[in-house]
Structures are given as structure tokens and as C-alpha cells.
Amino acid sequence: MATTTSRATTSRTTSPELVDSLVELSFAVQAILTRASAHFDLSVTQLRLLGILRDRTPPMTAIAEHLGLDRSSVTGLVDRAERRGLVARTAATDDARVTLVRTTPAGRAVMKKLGTVITSEIGALCRHLTDADLDLLVRVAGSVLDTFPT
Amino acid sequence: MATTTSRATTSRTTSPELVDSLVELSFAVQAILTRASAHFDLSVTQLRLLGILRDRTPPMTAIAEHLGLDRSSVTGLVDRAERRGLVARTAATDDARVTLVRTTPAGRAVMKKLGTVITSEIGALCRHLTDADLDLLVRVAGSVLDTFPT
DNA sequence: TATTGTTATACTCTATAACTATA
DNA sequence: TATAGTTATAGAGTATAACAATA
Numbered sequence A, B: 001m002a003t004t005t006s007r008a009t010t011s012r013t014t015s016p017e018l019v020d021s022l023v024e025l026s027f028a029v030q031a032i033l034t035r036a037s038a039h040f041d042l043s044v045t046q047l048r049l050l051g052i053l054r055d056r057t058p059p060m061t062a063i064a065e066h067l068g069l070d071r072s073s074v075t076g077l078v079d080r081a082e083r084r085g086l087v088a089r090t091a092a093t094d095d096a097r098v099t100l101v102r103t104t105p106a107g108r109a110v111m112k113k114l115g116t117v118i119t120s121e122i123g124a125l126c127r128h129l130t131d132a133d134l135d136l137l138v139r140v141a142g143s144v145l146d147t148f149p150t
Numbered sequence C: 001t002a003t004t005g006t007t008a009t010a011c012t013c014t015a016t017a018a019c020t021a022t023a
Numbered sequence D: 001t002a003t004a005g006t007t008a009t010a011g012a013g014t015a016t017a018a019c020a021a022t023a
Helices: A016-038 A044-052 A059-068 A069-082 A105-125 A131-146 B014-037 B044-052 B060-067 B071-083 B105-125 B129-147
Strands: A087-091 A100-105 B086-089 B099-103
Touching: A016 A044, A016 A105, A016 B014, A016 B105, A016 B129, A044 A059, A044 A069, A059 A069, A059 A100, A069 A087, A100 A105, A105 B014, A105 B105, A131 B014, A131 B129, B014 B044, B014 B105, B044 B060, B044 B071, B044 B105, B060 B071, B060 B099, B071 B086, B099 B105
Parallel strands: none
Antiparallel strands: A087 A100, B086 B099
């Protein structure tokens, strides 16, 4: 399966090293996010929710699409965040079916603190990289994400 | 925040771009793992369990340490995997308290297929990178992981 | 009829606390 | 006493199916 005798010029084999590197790196970053969020009694999903609401006030359905979740899952997610005073539901004025979600001041305060912690931990993760490697990492990661169908 | 007038020579500020790049990249990889695992009715946690057992037959406690979970969580994890015929518990001969976990042929077959899918998807994620950038990514990711206290 | 959001239900994942068996 | 593993319990996260309200 790894060896293709005749293949298009645009195709190439993917090395096991690349797969392992990216997968392990993603688990390392996720571990940082999990630990930092837990410090504020949040799950990574709650962190992502607050991240989405940082500069938006989207309908429930838009949140579901962003997170790749079913709408019913987002109902519970927002329920729990709202119960803790981190977000608030508001009715849309133009369409009575739509519920908009926004962060509360408490939610924004938590995100600000969390951002500081996460930045520090990511910095520690990369502490042995040269400045040149850091720049390249940002460029390459950005290049990957730009062409990734989210 | 970006300008620090007095700081140690070993310290440096971490750019928001670096944090965003690594976090988003990790979510992209996790999304691939989630989708690929779901294709075989597995969670990412079950995938990690099978990954650990690829070349080991560890005690329950070792699995818990590897995954950063409580031992009781691993009990349920292995229960569900065993119920599906993917792993099997065996008694250790030297210490009657210890339970060893191994993959079954069915578990190894699933992992083989999953590996193919994941490799393909990671390859697609990186399809726009040059060969030089791929090498860089592997080298930098490896460098980060080598110095990361897992 | 189609869309938005919720509810009911069920399963996985996870932790804490208490327990059993063994060392 | 200490360690390995399980059980009981509780809660978060997720999906499917059915539903109400609105478009």
C-alpha cells in the first residue's frame, strides 16, 4: 500500500516519521491545553467554546459547525457554561428560532488568564528551538492550516 | 506585553502566532484521528490504548501512567476494548496482583487498517508542503518532543 | 416543508472514594 | 502497610431520534 509503482506526479508517499511527529506533537499540545484548562476547572471543549466566542456572538448551529458537533451536544455544552456564568444566551431579533451565545465578563476574565498560562506552557514546550526554527514552525503550520478544509 | 525591558538571557517572549499555530495544528491532527477512529467505531482514547499495546504487554497501572489517567478509568477503557475483542487481560506470573493487557489479532488488524487511513489523511494535510518543509517539520517536532517531559 | 433549538435516552470517558486481594 | 486492580458513583461529552416553535 505504501509503494505505488505508477502514481501521479502530485502524489507522494507519507513517511511514518512525519505521521508520528505530528500525532505526538498534537498530543503534547492537547496535554498542555487539558492541564491548563483543568487549572480553571474547564474541559478542552469548554475552552474551545470560549475561544469561538472571543470575537463572535454566533447562533447555536454555527457553534456546532465550528466544533464539528451535533446541535444537541452544543445545547448541553452551552447549558453547562451558562450554569457557571461563563456565557449567556440571547434571542436573535431578526429570526425568533435563533439563539445567540456570547461570553460574560466572567467568561472573558477566565479566557484572559487561561491565555497567559497556555502561552507560557507552549513557550516552555518550544524552549529548545532556535528563533529561526520558531519562525519556520509558524510558517509551515500556517501553510498547512491555510489549505486544510476545516 | 511583547516588550520586556529586563529579562534573563534564557527567557524570551512567546508570540501569539506560535501559540495559535501549534494549537490549531493540534486540533487539525486530532480531528483527523477522531474521524479516522470513528470510521472503525473507535474513540481516540481507544486508538491510544491500541497504540500503546502495539509493541508492549503492560500492566494496567503502566497504561494509566502512559495515558495520564486514573487506574479506575483504565479499568473501564480496557473493559470496553476487551468486550469488543480488541484486547485481552492476562495474569502476570510473578505478581498475582498484576494484570497484563495485550492486543488480540482482531485488535492488531484494526490498528493496521487505521494506520493506513491516518497516514493517508496526514499526508493530505501536508500535501502543499515542499519536501524541505516536511523534513523541517519532522526535525523540529522531534526536537520539541525529545525535550518534553512526558 | 425546512430550519432552529431542545429534550429524552444511551453510551463513552473520566475522577474520587471505598473496597479486595496480594505483597 | 503499601500496591494493583476493581467497583460504585457522579458528572462531562457525544450522538440519535423525536419534538416544538418559527420560517
